[in-house]
Amino acid sequence: MEEKKARVVIVGAGFAGLKAAQSLAKEPVEVTVVDRRNYHLFQPLLYQVATSGLAPEEISYPVRAVFRKQKNTRFRLAEVERVDLAGKCLVTNAGIIEYDYLILAAGGETNYFGMESVAKNGFGLKDVDEAIHIRNHILRMFEMAAQEKDPDIQRAMLTFMVVGGGPTGVECAGALSELIRLVLTKDYPQLNFNKVRVLLLEAADRLLAGMPPELSDITAKTLWNRQVEVRLDAAVSDFDGQRVVLKGGEIIPSRTLIWAAGVKASRLVDTLGVKQGSARRAVVMATLQLPEQPEVFVIGDAACFDVDGRPLPMIAPVGIQQAAVAAQNITALIQGKPLKNFVYHDKGSLATIGRKAAVGRIGKWKFSGFFAWILWLFVHLILLVGFRNRLLVLINWAWEYISYDRAVRLIIPK
Amino acid sequence: MEEKKARVVIVGAGFAGLKAAQSLAKEPVEVTVVDRRNYHLFQPLLYQVATSGLAPEEISYPVRAVFRKQKNTRFRLAEVERVDLAGKCLVTNAGIIEYDYLILAAGGETNYFGMESVAKNGFGLKDVDEAIHIRNHILRMFEMAAQEKDPDIQRAMLTFMVVGGGPTGVECAGALSELIRLVLTKDYPQLNFNKVRVLLLEAADRLLAGMPPELSDITAKTLWNRQVEVRLDAAVSDFDGQRVVLKGGEIIPSRTLIWAAGVKASRLVDTLGVKQGSARRAVVMATLQLPEQPEVFVIGDAACFDVDGRPLPMIAPVGIQQAAVAAQNITALIQGKPLKNFVYHDKGSLATIGRKAAVGRIGKWKFSGFFAWILWLFVHLILLVGFRNRLLVLINWAWEYISYDRAVRLIIPK
Structure with a gap:
């Protein structure tokens, strides 16, 4: 041995x-x-792929490249x-x-918690192909709405539901609202953007349950300012692809339900x-x-x-x-030595809401706004694997910041 | 009126x-x-998507973005x-x-010229999804070959056929050979790369029929130096996904036929x-x-x-x-004015073979090597639509040049 x-x-x-x-x-x-998969996926930025901000290739890194110089390690797909x-x-x-x-x-x-209709008709956001699905679908809804005569059908096409008030849901809803208000308004000059709705649903009574309550409040207010309808104590019971049914009985016609609730x-x-x-x-x-x-x-x-x-x-x-x-x-x-017990060191957490807006906590220190946003950008760039990916993401972010654009607005069919 | x-x-x-x-x-x-499609595709660089050099998002540009400022123009998907x-x-x-x-x-x-087996089992290279298919397939062949025990099956997995000696075929074969020799050799240290074959088949008696014969010869020699087997007067008659049959009767076991012949x-x-x-x-x-x-x-x-x-x-x-x-x-x-007749002005042509190698013709002036390669890079960057795309492609190329890497080696399933 x-x-x-x-x-x-x-x-x-x-x-x-x-x-x-x-x-x-x-x-x-x-x-x-x-x-x-043959790549490591940087999941915290996957929502930016779904909202046309980044290409999937920029947040993915080949596993074999990670271990090229690590001689005792092999990869098997x-x-x-x-x-x-x-x-x-x-x-x-x-x-x-x-x-x-x-x-x-x-x-x-x-985790769809056993809701089969949501699992079937909603969009998950855990993998690259799901993110591309969401991107394709959102852009296709705008293309279809631009040609739609029936005002009710058009409104349903332009109603986007994000379910789950954790970091993924908050970041996704914020980015989606920005994509629509800053970018797509320029792409569809004939479309009435007052008909567009972005809703963020959370089953508990506040967003970002892992953060202090003050930051939850700031997050909700910031999202409202960016035209995201925040619904607390709101849970989905059914979605057939056409109508979202909430637990209280409310029915919202919508073609898009992004599930970030579990x-x-x-x-x-x-x-x-x-x-x-x-x-x-x-x-x-x-x-x-x-x-x-x-x-x-x-x-x-x-x-x-x-x-x-x-x-x-x-x-x-x-x-x-x-x-x-x-x-x-x-x-x-x-x-043959004694084992060590695991002790978790909570270094804090960060969530971005959009342009110049984020919230964060480090130990007992809470912060929000521009500084939190810069810190969020910085931390995510550092954590990305690979110098090239860091550079490309940085350029994309700088480009989006300066031009108010999201360049990856491509419907690439499956 | x-x-x-x-x-x-x-x-x-x-x-x-x-x-x-x-x-x-x-x-x-x-x-x-x-x-x-809702995007303009820069087809001349599509082969770089197929060979892991660029992300599809970097050579595509939303049509609506092109016409944002052109008030008399609308887009319909x-x-x-x-x-x-x-x-x-x-x-x-x-x-x-x-x-x-x-x-x-x-x-x-x-154009498969009526060859149904090739249309069914081969890979076209005209659209983004086809390029991603090729990328996924090539990388998957290497993953499978790395685990394959049977030497004959392994050799078939590692035999890549590019059919068509025009610019697309030449550029694709050159880029594929580079991906394999410069990059994948580092990814698969256990694999015997002497078993890898890249073949370029052309039905006529020289490559790049649109170029002067001297440049055809230089191209073929350069490809041979880069371990691409160039076969002239060679035409495919059948491909069942396992074996390529040539018109003369030769049979080459291969899992990969990229069709750039028409x-x-x-x-x-x-x-x-x-x-x-x-x-x-x-x-x-x-x-x-x-x-x-x-x-x-x-x-x-x-x-x-x-x-x-x-x-x-x-x-x-x-x-x-x-x-x-x-x-x-x-x-x-x-x-109600008289119409103009079209007159074509041939400004010349360029084709790249790989790292520091290209051939070109402007009027009667012929050139090849490093200068042609730099000119090729420059011309393609200029023709790309969108400043962001230009910048991202430039960074990718610089990255590949310095690091001898191809970063987009991702198998992203459909």
């Missing part, structure tokens, strides 16, 4: 998976990263069908992959057959191991890690911090 | 269509541009099903569009019911009008315009020059 290197398999090339692999770069192990804990292997569409240690960083997927762990977690917490997440020990399988670590959106009786949120910083600890603990296991 | 402005309808937002509309900007007419010459209208999937004058700049499509006019030309020249093109008079319909002009790839008994080639400069004359002639018709 001493001469043969331990095989560490990491499922997922998201934030957590990449960080885990990078943390093992100098360890005497053989790392295999498995993902069904494969869709994992299930984890065989007893057989210590993954069953994939490209064959069996055996492991000595497994880091499951399989991420999350859209995430749950990847379906891969179900194949583990272990205890699950909320949102399908696998319950892990303080060391991030599965209770019965010391060789299996679950991190990021796939893991349910309780702090003071409440699970940590499904956000990138949690996954990234867990990845470093999981990697350290695998090294410790190999060396 | 004096107070009501004449309705000029332009079908197609390619090079010819855009130029025609822009030439009518200051005339007292109502211009409607109709296209099935519609697929034209047929032209009704007698009724002076277009039948589209978005209703009837009537015209007083029509400029048909509907462009061309891939273009014919849009199927819309068939609906005119007029006399056709080669490649389905509508035969036009010296004024670019249809012989029986003085109000209908056909330009660009859709038109067959003979000079000294030979039709002009289907290239952008012909269409752009014709667009200006068609626009002038419509103004002349309205004012």
